Amino acid sequence: MLKRKIAALSAAAVMVLNTMPVSAYYYDVDVSNPDSVIDVRVNKPYFNFIVKAGEGVNMDDMKFALKNSSGDVVARFGGGDSRLEVLDEHAFDFSSYHSVSDAKWFPSSYDRYDDVYDLFTPDPIKGVEPTGQMYNAVGGGVINGDKYYLQFKDEYYYYYADKNKFNIVDQVTVPANTILVDTDAKYATNNDKTTYFWLEPISSADLVSDHPQSNELRMCNVAGKTVKFKAQPGTYHVRVNGGRAGGYTCQAYDHETTYLKVKIPFTEAFPDFCNSDLTIDKEAFGKTYHYDLRGDQSVNTFSALYYSGAAISAPIPDADGNIQLWVSEDELTAYMEYDYTFRDDSSIGGxxxxxxxxQLPRSVEKINNIFEFPQKGYCIYNIQPSTYQLVLDDPILARDYVINSNTVKVTDTKKIQQKSFTVDVKPLLLGDCNRDGAINIIDVSIVAAQVKGIKKLDGRGPLTADVDENGKINITDVSSIAAHVKNSKKIPRKYV
Incomplete structure (x- = not known):
């Protein structure tokens, strides 16, 4: 199967669009056949619209403006297929992007991540550590702190521990203010008389065991037993044979927690950790010491504890190489703290x-980004929800033409929102020279100025001024409009 190297970015591996990553992890993840696919829209509101010319309309010289409910102009464009000018600083022109390939490279003016990225809330089991991680198959900054910013042109995957694939053999509920330790019965027969562990409080005060040896336990003495520590809520270091790695802890909670006992082959839980027969050869002081993880531990001892929340396991691999360990149902993860000890005639060390x-059984789930690209017209990406109005951005043209059904409500949705506007010739009242809907003394003055050559009628004004419809505008038309205003002779009500 095809394997692709993809970046695993977690809440601890922060990468922002304009910064270098703090850290990044890489795994060979098989994404050629994901266990499942989920459809996700990761887009911000975007509005695609078309402006068409009605019969007898030439839009080449027209200018348009898109206004929000407050009357602010958010975009302007010309009627002759001119470029869209977006005036909202949070939005941008998306008109030229008709496919994913068109959107691979955004102009530098759109490099703000909040313009081309969208906040996405992942499933807490699948998308956040320690249970699972989110992967961007093409790299890039998609995670900022505890927030995930996804881009529709990238490929994303969840890679997470999947409880449905666990071999669960038992379940336990750990009471509040308690840490539980479950020790394998084989510690009584594997000749390991020295391995011990204790819990070291970090922020809490007292730690009291129900075993006589308090918070230090020798494994052979509690083999096959479950020991409970009464502990104040807080974090505790797990120390095996005195050693520990900083920063890794178990936890005591102020509420009860549930744990699953998972049976898993040791070599699957820890790939490449040991040989296939569960042995390890280590160099020390010029010698090679041989460790058998499931055999005699009287000379060369491999010690390990496995912890998850408030439950600690001390298993030894069985004859088939399996171990059984507790895993927090809330986090579905566990850690192994281990140590080596050797003894021979010349030295003792470790x-x-x-x-x-x-590494628990995992699943890969592909996030299928759903995005509908505009195929024609204008498109504004990340437009603010509002009721918008398309108007002619010229007072003269606005008197002569009308945009039918010129309002549209853009909602806060991730689906593309579309609208088709049509510009038609506005019916004009014969004699209404300034096209304000009424015939009055102003129209008399306007047509008189036309006849005298003082000021020409603008726009479609000459059509309304030729009241006798003989193709000429003259003193007869002035007289007819004046007579209409004086109510001496009405102009027949007619629209042109």
Missing amino acids: GGGSVRQV
């Missing part, structure tokens, strides 16, 4: 341990 996160 160390070299660390912390490993258990």
Whole structure:
């Protein structure tokens, strides 16, 4: 199957569009056959509109403005397929993007992440550490702190521990103010007489065990037993044979918590940690020491604890190489704290341990970004929800032409919102020379100025001034309009 190297960016691996990443993790994740696909719209509101010319209308010289409910102009454009000018600082012209390939590179003026990215809330089990992570298959900054900003042109995947794939053999509820330790019965028979552990409080005060040895336990003495520590809520270091890695802790809670006992092959839980037969050969003081993770531990001892929240497991791999460990149902993860000890005729020593996160069965889920691209007309991306009005951005043209159904309500949705506007010739009243809807003394003055050559009628004004409809504007038309105003002779009510 095809494997692709993709970046795993988590809440701890912050990358913002204009900064270098704090850290990044890379895994070989098989994304060729994801377990499932979810459809997600990660877009901000965007409005696609077309302006058409009605019969007898030439829009080449027309100018238009789109206004919001407050009357502010948010965009302007010309009727001759001119470029859209977006005046809202949060929005931008998306008209030329008709496919994902068109959107691969945005102009530098649109490099603000809040313009081309959208906030996405992931499933807390799948998308946030330690349970799961989100992957951007093409890289880039998609995560800022605890917020995920997704871009529709990228490919995203969840890669997470999947409880549906666990081999669950038991379940336990740990009471409040308690840390539970579950020790494998095989510690009584594997000749390990020295391995011990204790819990070291970090922020809490007292830690009291129901075992006589208080918070320090020798494994052979509690083999096959479950020991409970009464603990004030807080964090505790897990120390095995005295060693520990800083920053890794178990937890005591002020409420009860549930844990699943998961059975898993050791080599699957910790890939490449040991040989296929569960042995490890380590160099120390010029010698090679052989460790058998499920065999005799009287000389060379491999010690390990597995912890998740308030539950600690001390399993030994069985004959089939499986271990059983508690996993928090809230977080679905666990960690191994381990240590090495060797004894021979010349020396006694150890160390070299660390912390490993258990690799539990996982699933890959692809996020299918749904995005409908505009195919024609103008488009404004990240437009603010409002009721918008398309108007002619010229008072003369506004008197002569009308935009039918010129309002549209843009809502806060991630789906593309579309509207088709049509510009038609406005019916004009014969004699209404200034096209204000009434015939009065102003119209007499306007047509008189036309006849005298003082000021020409603008726009479609000459059509309204030729009241006798003989193709000429002269003193007869002035007299006819004046007579109409004086009520001596009415002009027949007619629209041109």
